[in-house]
Amino acid sequence: MPGILTQPSSLSIPHDPSELPPGSDPFLITAQNGYLPTHLPLRRLPAAFDALSDILDDMPILKEDGTAGLLATFKLGPLIDSGALPDLTAEIDNLVVAGTGEIDMAAITAAFRDYSFVASSYLLEPCWKIYSNNADDGYGLGRQVLPKCIAGPLVKCAEM
Incomplete structure (x- = not known):
């Protein structure tokens, strides 16, 4: 029939995500999981990314240990700008x-x-600071420039 899309007969949807090769796209469709990810997400990147992981651990307003994080003290931007996060694009x-x-x-x-x-946190931290100090002032403007140490790896991942 014209206008009806059919699935090619050579295409088969794997049933069990464990049958997929290591490193497969985690969002492949399987009969068992449908559109859901095939595996639990990776919790922490390899050691080369420890600077990034450490910032993420320290970033929340309230950290897991109950102490104030970088966003609570408005110190994320200054930390990034100081060079604490190296450019890990390579x-x-x-x-x-x-x-x-x-x-x-x-x-x-x-x-x-x-x-x-x-x-997101780096760009919007100034908005959070303005709002936290006085909600009546609204959110204000965020940072206008994303540093290369964040933009480079983000773009590279997106391209892949």
Whole structure:
């Protein structure tokens, strides 16, 4: 029938996510999970990204240990601007499945997630500060420029 899209007969949807090769796109559709991710997300990136992970751990308004984080004290931007987060763009290329050299899409997805959180927080921290000091003043303007140490890895992940 014209206008009806059909699935090619050569295309098969895997049933069990465990049958997928390591490093597969974590958002492949499977019969078991449908559109949901095939595996739990990577919680922490490899050691080369410890500076990023440490910032993420310290970033919340209220950290897991109950103390005030970088966003509560409005210190995220100054910390980033001081150089505490190195430009790890080249390290994105090292996010590969061990022994294969294949891109580890679960790790790329985790890096994109982590850099997205830092990017949003960095850009919007001034808005949060204005609002926190006096909600009647609204949100004000955020930062206008995203530093290369955040933008570079974010763009590289997005391209992959």
